[in-house]
Amino acid sequence: MTDVLAIAEHRRGSLRDVSFELVTAGRELADARGGDLHLAVVGGDVDAFAEELNVEGVDTIYTVDEGEEFNHDVYVQVAQQLIEEVEPSTLLLPNSVNGLDYAPAVAERLGVPIVTDAIGVAGDDPLEVTREMYGSKVETTIEVDAPELVVTIRSTEWDGAEGEGSADVQSFEADVDESQVRSTVTGFEEAGGGDVDIADADVLVSVGRGIDEEENIVLVEKLAEALDATLSSSRPIVDNGWLPKNRQVGQSGKVVTPKVYIAIGISGAVQHVAGMKGSETIVAINTDPNAPINDLADYAIHDDLFDVVPALIEEFGGESPL
Amino acid sequence: MKILVTVKEVAEAEDDFEIDGLDIDERYLEYDLNEWDDYAVEEAVSIAEEGDDVEVVSVTVGPERAEETVRMALAKGVDRAIRVWDDDLATAEMLDVGAKADILAAVVEEEDPDLVFTGVQANDDAFGATGVALAETIGFEWAAVVNRLDLDVEGGVASVHRELEGGVDELTDVETPAVLTIQTGINEPRYASLRGIRQAQRKPLDVKELGDYGLDSSVLETPVSRTAMYVPETESDATVFEGDAEETAGQLADLLRDKGVVEG
Ligand SMILES: Cc1cc2nc3c(=O)[nH]c(=O)nc-3n(C[C@H](O)[C@H](O)[C@H](O)COP(=O)(O)OP(=O)(O)OC[C@H]3O[C@@H](n4cnc5c(N)ncnc54)[C@H](O)[C@@H]3O)c2cc1C
Ligand SMILES: Nc1ncnc2c1ncn2[C@@H]1O[C@H](COP(=O)(O)O)[C@@H](O)[C@H]1O
Numbered sequence: 001m002t003d004v005l006a007i008a009e010h011r012r013g014s015l016r017d018v019s020f021e022l023v024t025a026g027r028e029l030a031d032a033r034g035g036d037l038h039l040a041v042v043g044g045d046v047d048a049f050a051e052e053l054n055v056e057g058v059d060t061i062y063t064v065d066e067g068e069e070f071n072h073d074v075y076v077q078v079a080q081q082l083i084e085e086v087e088p089s090t091l092l093l094p095n096s097v098n099g100l101d102y103a104p105a106v107a108e109r110l111g112v113p114i115v116t117d118a119i120g121v122a123g124d125d126p127l128e129v130t131r132e133m134y135g136s137k138v139e140t141t142i143e144v145d146a147p148e149l150v151v152t153i154r155s156t157e158w159d160g161a162e163g164e165g166s167a168d169v170q171s172f173e174a175d176v177d178e179s180q181v182r183s184t185v186t187g188f189e190e191a192g193g194g195d196v197d198i199a200d201a202d203v204l205v206s207v208g209r210g211i212d213e214e215e216n217i218v219l220v221e222k223l224a225e226a227l228d229a230t231l232s233s234s235r236p237i238v239d240n241g242w243l244p245k246n247r248q249v250g251q252s253g254k255v256v257t258p259k260v261y262i263a264i265g266i267s268g269a270v271q272h273v274a275g276m277k278g279s280e281t282i283v284a285i286n287t288d289p290n291a292p293i294n295d296l297a298d299y300a301i302h303d304d305l306f307d308v309v310p311a312l313i314e315e316f317g318g319e320s321p322l
Numbered sequence: 323m324k325i326l327v328t329v330k331e332v333a334e335a336e337d338d339f340e341i342d343g344l345d346i347d348e349r350y351l352e353y354d355l356n357e358w359d360d361y362a363v364e365e366a367v368s369i370a371e372e373g374d375d376v377e378v379v380s381v382t383v384g385p386e387r388a389e390e391t392v393r394m395a396l397a398k399g400v401d402r403a404i405r406v407w408d409d410d411l412a413t414a415e416m417l418d419v420g421a422k423a424d425i426l427a428a429v430v431e432e433e434d435p436d437l438v439f440t441g442v443q444a445n446d447d448a449f450g451a452t453g454v455a456l457a458e459t460i461g462f463e464w465a466a467v468v469n470r471l472d473l474d475v476e477g478g479v480a481s482v483h484r485e486l487e488g489g490v491d492e493l494t495d496v497e498t499p500a501v502l503t504i505q506t507g508i509n510e511p512r513y514a515s516l517r518g519i520r521q522a523q524r525k526p527l528d529v530k531e532l533g534d535y536g537l538d539s540s541v542l543e544t545p546v547s548r549t550a551m552y553v554p555e556t557e558s559d560a561t562v563f564e565g566d567a568e569e570t571a572g573q574l575a576d577l578l579r580d581k582g583v584v585e586g
Contacts, residue, residue: 011486070492072464095450097486100442101466104419104455113546114419116449128549133447134335134346139554146545182463182497189483189491203583227584239507245489252485259583274487281581283574284560288337290553297560299577301570311571316584 002035210265268293358441
């Protein structure tokens with residue numbers, strides 16, 4: 001029982017990148033533990049998916065032809081049956097919104113521990129998982145001294161596996177108990193829309209919780225105007241209703257790649273970074289020199305935004321509203 | 323109808339902090355109600371305000387200090403609160419997902435709610451797993467990362483939006499009883515009014531021990547342990563602009579002009 005089983009993720013006809021990252025992480029783990037890497041894909045066009053997933057490092061691919069889209073009740077049952085078949089030591093799943101919708105249930109059903117949002121895995125036995133705490137300010141080592149466990153991995157921490165593979169592709173017949181399927185996915189809905197597309201902007205002035213009060217939003221509006229830039233934000237600003245949803249950068253907002261991204265009072269949480277790390281030049285204005293956004297920034301000002309932003313507005317001939 | 327809301331008091335590290343052993347030194351931590359739980363409380367309280375005869379109960383597994391946070395939830399309209407704590411919990415090395423799910427499951431069994439709301443994640447250790455693990459333990463249906471909820475009490479269905487990546491919502495019908503993990507932005511959490519804060523003082527806040535739920539310290543046994551905490555080596559190769567605000571703003575302005583992305 002040194003094998004690793006990973007389950008790919010797909011949505012609306014496409015595999016998600018994390019599926020290939022699972023292969024890289026899974027291979028690493030399987031090598032450390034001296035076992036094989038098995039990969040399963042559940043639902044959708046499983047044969048086409050299997051072909052795409054047949055990259056370097058995968059030993060076996062199980063195709064499970066069950067439904068079109070993700071349904072957690074189905075996935076939990078299939079995962080359980082796959083585990084009975086494969087008997088892996090580690091079940092590796094994505095720390096995605098859907099991963100978090102079934103990984104804890106699988107762990108609980110099997111009575112095995114779960115460690116979520118891994119950014120590193122090492123050691124054969126016990127397994128050592130690296131994960132962050134306190135808003136990415138610290139890292140921790142979590143040791144799991146158990147023969148079997150579930151681990152979910154953070155997206156983009158591992159490179160996606162490539163290269164032609166030679167996996168043995170097998171179809172796996174799952175036996176889904178329909179009476180235990182108590183949720184139904186009825187559709188999808190695109191959020192957002194609206195007047196601006198922040199993804200089109202060359203320069204984004206992006207504001208976070210450091211702005212403190214709704215009344216202060218005028219300050220960054222004024223800066224955006226002075227720079228002829230577009231205003232975007234982190235999630236809490238949208239949650240508070242201070243800016244509309246179409247301004248949100250991040251995992252659940254937009255992915256942006258402007259020439260310059262100016263992060264003002266934004267800490268750089270992983271879900272935010274997911275949306276802006278591809279920016280050409282990143283500038284951070286933040287009082288906290290240790291805020292994770294600094295790891296990404298090309299230029300940083302460790303100072304109070306309420307001092308720096310007015311000065312910047314004036315540099316461009318504007319007048320600070322505060 | 324009864325809604326149980328799990329709430330956690332979470333710690334946030336100050337800008338400058340020190341690590342003492344396996345955690346940040348207590349002196350550099352500030353405590354608050356977990357952001358996600360604030361939205362969960364609001365969702366439950368607003369359902370109670372719209373319907374007849376809806377009781378909202380909140381539960382936390384935490385030390386005495388957490389009562390401040392629990393009182394906050396009471397001040398915002400929660401009817402009654404439970405805090406689970408005892409010597410075994412106080413000396414436990416780590417409360418992992420499985421242990422939390424087992425403890426909360428015992429509370430659910432006793433309270434018999436129709437719905438359980440948890441936050442998507444606790445902002446300090448951010449497992450993002452307790453709600454779904456709890457659902458499986460108690461045999462409830464569930465949905466994770468819910469940013470919209472329409473409840474059909476009679477029909478026993480919760481129609482939810484689950485917020486997926488990339489600005490896409492998944493629309494799902496979930497049979498009740500269910501555990502929903504609540505995402506920020508689903509509503510606008512209220513501030514506690516002065517009247518609410520006064521009333522909260524008189525609302526019941528029961529302290530329970532594991533034994534009160536027929537549990538013992540074995541529920542805390544886990545193969546999962548934290549063996550190290552450290553500040554990761556900075557990957558920053560940022561050019562830091564130094565000086566007062568005028569100077570740093572000037573340097574940034576020059577940079578933007580050099581890049582040719584701004585006029586003036
Ligand atoms: C499933 C899920 C999806 C999510 N999706 C997204 C998403 O799409 N986008 C997103 O942004 N977040 C998302 N989040 C939320 C994310 O985890 C963080 O909570 C959020 O990004 C934090 O926003 P922030 O940086 O503005 O606030 P905080 O983390 O509170 O940071 C505020 C920063 O401002 C600084 N600051 C304070 N005062 C000043 C001042 N006067 N001058 C200068 N700096 C100051 C502080 O040092 C701090 O670094 C998601 C979370 C989950 C669980
Ligand atoms: N100690 C606790 N007491 C009560 N509820 C908790 C506790 N820990 C976590 N929760 C709930 O579970 C949610 C997710 O937490 P986590 O899985 O730890 O990220 C939180 O938002 C809380 O609602």
